[in-house]
Amino acid sequence: MNRNDTAKPRIVPRTVAAVFALLLGVTCARAEAPLDGLTEGPRLTAASVAYAASFDLSDGSRVRLVGIRAPKPDAPPFTGRGEPLGAEAKAFVEAFVRGRALVLYFDANPQDRYGRRLAHVVRDDGAWLQRALLEKGFARVYSLPDNRRGVAAMLAVEDAARRAGRGLWALPEYRVRTAAEVEPGGFQLVEGVVLAQSSGDGPTYLNFxxxxxxxxTVRIAPGDRKRFGARMPDYRGKRVRVRGWVFETDGPMIAATHPEQIEILD
Known part of the structure; x- marks a missing residue:
């Protein structure tokens, strides 16, 4: 080469450059919080799945998926037998987490009384496990008084699965009960019109x-009323859907600790 010649710069075709940029973007991609206001936790992998809403992690801890309740394949409390679709829901989660990095995101309360991490779980490709379970009909929304962020969004996903009859919504065991037919036992969704609402310093009762x-009846304890706002909502004459554990207390009763348990339908 003549010393007066200058080496021509290598030109990378646009298509090659575009592919390189895309691959770089994928490599640097990270899971994002599924809901605003959550606190990002560690990035881990799953070790073993106990059931669809709870599994062991690579650091030795156990996570409980916050915001949902999924059926258990073994004998859960209050029923004495395994719940329908428990095995299928567990298998779905095992496939979802297998060999993937998982990011935990926490709401106000990051741990329950059993020492389990209460978290939203997002896979390394951005897939949100709670949403995936609700979409497939493998879970129902199950909020807690100190972990309520994003309940409205999850209720919308649940509603779409229920209308489509997917998963557990195709089974009679999980159908929404009417206030006239509901019986004590287990976690249930109940619909009806509130005929009367008590007031005073004691508990608030919604009578159906x-x-x-x-x-x-729905019972709201005095200590829980503050979560419903400065003034207790008037539910009289409204058709509502209530979710919670149904106990026998002068008839079937659900204790509502926060307003997200009561959906106003019309």
């Missing part, structure tokens, strides 16, 4: 029937 001693 005329026979207060045996008809379905």
């Amino acid at each position: 029937g005329r026979a207060w001693a045996r008809d379905f």
